[in-house]
Amino acid sequence: MGCAYHDEHPPFLTPSYLRQSRHVQRLQRAWDAHIAELQENLQLLPPPSGPPSLSTSPSNANLSKMHASHIHRGPVQDVIERIPPVVDDYAVHPLPTRLSADDKCQGLEILADGGEVRFTGSTKQSEEAASVRADHPMPRECGLYYFEITVLSRGKDAFIGVGFSGRKVSLNRLPGWDTDSWAYHGDDGFSFACTANGKAYGPKFATQDTVGCGVNFRTGNAFFTKNGVYLGVAFSGIKSQRLYPSVGMKKPNDHVSINFGRSAFMFDIDRMMEQERQTVMADLTTADLSGLHPPDDAHTLIHNLIGQYLAHEGYIETAKAFASDVNAERQTLPSSSKTPLHLPNAEDDVHAANRQKIRRAILNGDIDKALKFTNCFYPHVLNESRNKDIHFRLRCRKFIEMMRNYTELSAAAAASPPPPSSNGHADGADNGGVDIDASEPIDTQMELDDQLNRESAPPNHPSSTTSPSSSSSDIDMDASQELSPSKASLMAQNELLAQALAYGQELQSTFGSDPRPQIKKQLSDIFAIMAYTNPNESVVGGLMDAKGRVQIAEDLNGAILVSLGKPSSAALEKLSAQTEALLDEAATRTGGAAAFVNVNRDFLRA
Amino acid sequence: MSSSTVSPQTTYSTTMRASGNFDKSVEEMKPSKSDINWLIMDYLVSEGYPGAAEKFAQETNLCPAATVETIRERVKIRTAIHAGKVEEAIELINDADAEILDNDSLLHFQLLQLQLIEIIRGILANNPSSQNIPAQDFLPAIQFATEQLSPRAPTDVNYQRALENTMALMIFQPEKMPQEFRELLDVRLREKVATDVNKAILSARGERAEAKIKQLIRARAWAEVQAREAKADLPAHIPIGLDVADEMNGDAVMT
Numbered sequence: 001m002g003c004a005y006h007d008e009h010p011p012f013l014t015p016s017y018l019r020q021s022r023h024v025q026r027l028q029r030a031w032d033a034h035i036a037e038l039q040e041n042l043q044l045l046p047p048p049s050g051p052p053s054l055s056t057s058p059s060n061a062n063l064s065k066m067h068a069s070h071i072h073r074g075p076v077q078d079v080i081e082r083i084p085p086v087v088d089d090y091a092v093h094p095l096p097t098r099l100s101a102d103d104k105c106q107g108l109e110i111l112a113d114g115g116e117v118r119f120t121g122s123t124k125q126s127e128e129a130a131s132v133r134a135d136h137p138m139p140r141e142c143g144l145y146y147f148e149i150t151v152l153s154r155g156k157d158a159f160i161g162v163g164f165s166g167r168k169v170s171l172n173r174l175p176g177w178d179t180d181s182w183a184y185h186g187d188d189g190f191s192f193a194c195t196a197n198g199k200a201y202g203p204k205f206a207t208q209d210t211v212g213c214g215v216n217f218r219t220g221n222a223f224f225t226k227n228g229v230y231l232g233v234a235f236s237g238i239k240s241q242r243l244y245p246s247v248g249m250k251k252p253n254d255h256v257s258i259n260f261g262r263s264a265f266m267f268d269i270d271r272m273m274e275q276e277r278q279t280v281m282a283d284l285t286t287a288d289l290s291g292l293h294p295p296d297d298a299h300t301l302i303h304n305l306i307g308q309y310l311a312h313e314g315y316i317e318t319a320k321a322f323a324s325d326v327n328a329e330r331q332t333l334p335s336s337s338k339t340p341l342h343l344p345n346a347e348d349d350v351h352a353a354n355r356q357k358i359r360r361a362i363l364n365g366d367i368d369k370a371l372k373f374t375n376c377f378y379p380h381v382l383n384e385s386r387n388k389d390i391h392f393r394l395r396c397r398k399f400i401e402m403m404r405n406y407t408e409l410s411a412a413a414a415a416s417p418p419p420p421s422s423n424g425h426a427d428g429a430d431n432g433g434v435d436i437d438a439s440e441p442i443d444t445q446m447e448l449d450d451q452l453n454r455e456s457a458p459p460n461h462p463s464s465t466t467s468p469s470s471s472s473s474d475i476d477m478d479a480s481q482e483l484s485p486s487k488a489s490l491m492a493q494n495e496l497l498a499q500a501l502a503y504g505q506e507l508q509s510t511f512g513s514d515p516r517p518q519i520k521k522q523l524s525d526i527f528a529i530m531a532y533t534n535p536n537e538s539v540v541g542g543l544m545d546a547k548g549r550v551q552i553a554e555d556l557n558g559a560i561l562v563s564l565g566k567p568s569s570a571a572l573e574k575l576s577a578q579t580e581a582l583l584d585e586a587a588t589r590t591g592g593a594a595a596f597v598n599v600n601r602d603f604l605r606a
Numbered sequence: 607m608s609s610s611t612v613s614p615q616t617t618y619s620t621t622m623r624a625s626g627n628f629d630k631s632v633e634e635m636k637p638s639k640s641d642i643n644w645l646i647m648d649y650l651v652s653e654g655y656p657g658a659a660e661k662f663a664q665e666t667n668l669c670p671a672a673t674v675e676t677i678r679e680r681v682k683i684r685t686a687i688h689a690g691k692v693e694e695a696i697e698l699i700n701d702a703d704a705e706i707l708d709n710d711s712l713l714h715f716q717l718l719q720l721q722l723i724e725i726i727r728g729i730l731a732n733n734p735s736s737q738n739i740p741a742q743d744f745l746p747a748i749q750f751a752t753e754q755l756s757p758r759a760p761t762d763v764n765y766q767r768a769l770e771n772t773m774a775l776m777i778f779q780p781e782k783m784p785q786e787f788r789e790l791l792d793v794r795l796r797e798k799v800a801t802d803v804n805k806a807i808l809s810a811r812g813e814r815a816e817a818k819i820k821q822l823i824r825a826r827a828w829a830e831v832q833a834r835e836a837k838a839d840l841p842a843h844i845p846i847g848l849d850v851a852d853e854m855n856g857d858a859v860m861t
Contacts, residue, residue: 281821283828284821284824284825284828285821285824287824287825287827287828287831288827289823289824289827291827292823292826292827292846293846293848293849298820298823298824301823302649302819302820302823304848305819305823305846305848306646306649306819308848309642309646310646310662313639315661315662315665315666316665317661317664317665318658318661318662318665320661321655321657321658321660321661321662322650322655322657322658322661322662324657325655325656325657325658326655329654329655329681329684332684332685332688332689333688333797356665360665363666363667546667549667550639550640550666550667551638551639551640554638554639554640567847569636569847570642570847571846571847571848572642572645572646572819573636573637573639573642574632574846574847575822575823575826575846575847576635576636576637576641576642576822576826577632577633577634577635577636577637578632578635578826578829578830578844578846579822579825579826579829580635581628581631581632581634581635582826582829582830582832582833582838582840582844583825583829583832583833584631584635585628585833585836585838585839585840586829586832586833586835586836586838589833589836589837589838590835590836592832592836593832594829594832594833594836597825597829599635599637599822599825600637600641602821602825603645603818603819603821603822603825604637604641604642604644604645604818604822605641605644605818606648606814
């Protein structure tokens with residue numbers, strides 16, 4: 001297992017204190033997308049080695065086999081080099097991950113994949129030094145940025161400066177001495193803000209010491225830490241953009257390691273981050289709501305938002321109950337300032353009722369009913385090309401529901417004790433223990449049948465003996481009444497499996513030729529369910545979860561709303577999205593307080 | 607160079623692009639329906655809308671975070687406070703969880719203060735002329751204050767101040783009452799106390815004291831201020847989409 005390119009691409013770096021950062025979460029998503037893209041390209045490559053027969057085989061089976069097999073390292077690297085990594089995109093402002101191999105002074109040697117730097121040159125003149133910068137500037141969208149260095153030099157006379165500087169600052173000097181550069185120097189403990197005249201700031205630091213440097217983009221302050229101890233604000237009014245973490249040194253064999261968050265920090269930066277967040281959240285509670293939807297106060301605004309959402313989404317019963325609860329509350333309210341609330345009435349909307357029927361059917365797992373309702377009430381919706389994917393996913397969901405029915409029936413059959421008539425261990429069953437001996441033959445038989453079914457109808461043989469299409473999912477229970485319950489259940493199970501299989505074949509023949517990789521992937525994912533005796537607890541268990549119904553139900557509802565000429569999202573959804581977008585706008589421009597707020601984490605969950 | 611190079615067309619399309627860009631990024635930030643459903647359930651439960659919470663659970667397959675009974679229990683307390691029946695509310699709170707008022711002396715004091723205010727309000731209401739209310743009419747209020755509130759006052763200067771202000775209600779003639787005293791008689795104080803009591807019960811049960819949707823709408827207002835201060839390129843007005851007219855504007859920008 002494992003993919004070769006992971007050796008080349010170190011895992012995405014998320015410093016602990018930025019785990020909840022919106023910006024870093026977005027970088028991570030871009031990274032994941034990039035990795036997925038790499039994977040796709042990898043699959044398209046002709047196999048560099050292996051039997052030549054493979055490369056001439058056109059079948060899907062061989063393609064996936066090829067993907068699973070080990071691929072020679074060489075071409076993989078080619079692919080990586082050909083596709084520029086998304087995270088290097090200048091616009092997305094990635095995190096610093098290592099010391100730059102290029103943006104450094106001569107005489108510096110970068111070691112440990114950019115995690116260490118050593119001065120190999122000769123002693124510099126008093127005015128001269130050798131500095132290196134990180135690969136990326138500190139993104140102010142993080143709100144707070146922090147890194148640490150540890151001095152590894154031998155001997156006591158290390159001469160190190162740590163801080164940050166702009167791209168154009170000379171690397172022949174220590175950071176802090178020139179315009180657009182700030183640093184804390186170990187030889188004297190002074191801080192330098194764009195000048196060679198330092199100010200007494202903290203203790204000296206040398207070999208074995210760990211020094212941290214942090215910039216708070218909300219306050220514009222920078223601070224340092226020594227061996228985990230906060231040393232106070234060193235600089236304020238930091239406004240420049242694109243400041244790179246930087247470290248400089250003067251003595252031969254000066255040697256420093258740098259930690260951009262791959263390992264734990266000595267200073268408790270997580271706590272500082274949380275305090276910053278609390279400060280911002282406290283400021284947020286003072287926000288003036290009067291401009292959002294005049295003349296609503298907070299109470300009324302929330303009622304309007306919820307009422308509109310319920311009506312928009314077709315939650316008719318809830319909308320009714322909400323209106324009645326709210327009005328009951330209003331009657332008890334003593335203050336007369338509140339005007340009676342007119343919540344949108346979902347009942348008037350025949351579409352709301354229709355949409356609710358469709359949603360209910362999907363949430364109950366009855367995809368056929370949902371398709372029937374949709375085609376009856378909104379015949380055009382599923383035929384529109386923009387809704388093709390929703391239609392596809394509904395049909396995939398139907399397959400999943402068929403497999404769920406099958407699994408439930410199997411589980412029920414396995415759980416219920418075999419009836420006395422079918423075995424001679426009735427006394428044993430009375431002991432209260434599970435009669436494994438008695439149920440085993442049935443299970444074995446079942447598995448065997450499953451296997452037979454699967455082997456008799458592989459997806460690439462559509463003309464198998466099983467029924468080619470299954471428009472009805474009803475099981476002929478009348479026929480099985482005469483048989484013993486376990487036998488009947490067994491037959492019902494096999495019937496369900498056969499129907500699911502036939503439906504799967506139908507799906508494959510309808511969508512199998514779709515060139516898009518996500519379609520192929522979804523198909524192979526759902527067909528994989530059939531391979532497991534207990535899919536719920538297998539790697540495909542997530543697909544089987546009833547929660548999957550919610551998303552497709554909501555997507556179909558949205559598509560119907562659009563077809564009715566209504567906005568696909570309600571005001572409450574819009575308000576949430578606007579909040580996120582506005583926070584982004586603010587954070588990208590100033591890296592201020594907005595960087596510390598995360599809509600998903602802070603407001604949309606417990 | 608010259609002003610002629612900037613045609614009205616350019617200006618127009620630039621502004622269109624700006625608002626279009628913002629609308630597009632809003633579109634990309636859409637939360638999932640299940641997140642919004644969670645947000646609503648959270649509100650229905652914590653702010654006490656039991657009927658709606660029950661139906662919403664049925665219609666969305668969501669589990670409510672609390673049973674309908676516990677929500678109704680809180681609603682009953684809220685209703686009692688809104689109606690000025692503070693004594694009844696205190697009993698109901700003690701029925702729900704006797705430790706709440708034992709552990710939260712400030713809340714207990716606020717409830718007793720409200721009870722005193724309600725007694726005074728009753729006396730004032732019984733004397734519509736309000737010119738010369740016989741002093742003995744105030745006796746029940748004074749008795750309540752000495753028995754229930756004055757033992758608590760010395761423990762905290764804030765309590766002491768609050769008690770003094772409340773007692774002053776009996777001294778001023780209503781029409782000459784200064785604003786800060788008049789506020790005590792404002793019925794909105796009941797709503798505030800009811801909200802505080804609800805929060806206290808929720809936190810006593812280990813639940814979040816404030817519904818997240820309240821924070822979300824504040825965050826929305828706050829974020830706009832932040833973005834405008836940062837000189838972000840935003841439409842002059844960003845409607846939240848509650849009004850039909852807003853939607854039509856939004857569509858006009860999109861096309």
